[in-house]
Amino acid sequence: GEVSATPEPNESEYLSPVSIGGQTLNLDFDTGSADLWVFSTSLSSSSIGQHAAFDPSKSSTWEDYPGASWQIMYGDGSGASGTVGFDVVEVGGATASRQAVEIATKVSSSFVSDVNNDGLLGLGFSKINTIEPQPQKTFFESVLPKLDQPVFTADLEDDAAGTYEFGRVDTTKYTGMLHVTPVDSSNGFWEFASTAYSIGGTTYQNSGASTAIADTGTSLLLVDDNVAQAFYAQVQGSQLSRTAGGYVYPCSAQVPDFGVQIGSSGFIATIPGSDITFAEVGQGTCFGGVQGNGGGGIQIFGDVLLKQYFAVFNGGNESFGIAAK
């Protein structure tokens, strides 16, 4: 089958309506993790706040997973944990009839305050699913055998709504060719080679990092520290601010185009300098959408890059492709 879910854009995430046991929640589709977890009625009312909370007792198809638990920590220090069950999960038109659903009994403050999302739908590989005693399949892995094509696509926009589609590649959504690279899923991510970058149209080899992941759950573009340093050396007045948590510069500064290689094929995916500013932090100072990864080794290509392109995640041959749109 073919499905589409239109996420509502929110400054740093793309939310899509998901039906679980007949209850609809807005979930953050996240290719950088592999847990499907939801705000639940087991949380304190102060944690629930304005969020939609899933209530298993109101689902006629809910099945407990006795003794199972989960606990996740994301790279930005946020996290959640709780218990597990199975239910019917429907996205746009594809249905997983017995999908592991992780009930949050604890969530960190950043999720409580992010009133737009009622949980996450992981689209990474289930080897990093955190359910104990046995990791469970992601929604994509559950529906994959039933899809016409073993793919999902992400068409993230800046302010208008973006779109995730499962089971087909809508070729009207992009122009030119799809640049496809093999993915190494051994770390659980959509990970590929990336050993070159460009600043202002000039290409350089990246001696530091060698791989990157496509991560719709991260807002920024986190590159090797030496690459970030080289980029901001070309932004007048920029500085690495501990208080801001990264590179900042005068909002009036001229920002060069920045590109990163996708796979070893040579294709450089470029972000226009005018799209690199992520936020104003006050007093005419701006926070850059390109930042260092803190020496993590893996580069994290988040929404700042992905929203410039149409992205194809292929679970059949384990590849990642992007095209201009």
Ligand SMILES: O=C(Cc1ccccc1)Nn1cnc2ccccc21
């Ligand atoms: O965790 C990461 C990668 C990351 C971000 C920042 C610093 C280091 C590493 N992304 N991510 C993937 N899913 C997420 C969900 C919430 C927060 C971040 C999320």
